[in-house]
Structure formats: C-alpha cells, structure tokens
Amino acid sequence: MDLGSGGSVEGMIAANEQVLAQLPADVKVIPGHGPLSTPDDVRRYVAMLKDTLAVVEKGVKAGKTLDQLKQENVLAPWQKGNGDFITSEQWLATLYNDLTGKSGEFIKHN
DSSP, X not given: OOGXXXXXXXXXXXXXXXXXXXXXXXXXXXXXXXXXBOHHHHHHHHHHHHHHHHHHHHHXXXXXXXXXXXXXXXXXXXXXXXXXXXOHHHHHHHHHHHHHTOTTXXXXXX
C-alpha cells in the first residue's frame, strides 16, 4: 500500500467492498498476491483489514507509539495471516503510519 501516493487502508477496504458487491457467488478471484480465492475469502480479508485497523487505531488514540504496539504484539490474533508478501510487523507499520499521517515512509514488501 503506497501511503505516500495517497493509498490508505480505508481506501483498500472501500475498494474491496465495492468489488464484492459485484461478484457472483460462484466466481473465482485471482488476487495480485496469494492463492485463487472466493468471495468468502475476500470477505475474510476485508474483515481482517477492518479489525486490524480498529485495534491499531485504539492504540493510536491511547497515545501509543509504533514500538509500543509492536512490543504489545497487538496483531497477534492475525498472526496466521502473516505471509510471504507482507509480515505482520510491516502491516502494523502500514496501519500505524496511515492512522498517524506518516505517509512519507513507503512500506516495502517482499
């Protein structure tokens, strides 16, 4: 997600929800990264986006730093989603930077 060029987690959520509304139930989704998916897989992805955004937003509103959120391992419930494309630590940094307006740092993915 290129925060520096105007990308955002909220934008990713909105785009996925817009696409989901147009998908037939039996369609196969070919993602840019990852295995062949179904609309239910995309729904789970959107839920993860919303849930992880909410947990990091709660920390930001409490005045926590990125390092504090890392130490608390706030994304632990989503560790199973830690993949080859983006690690949970990279995702945490993306969420934090998006919420705090620190979009100048591009989060590199493998």
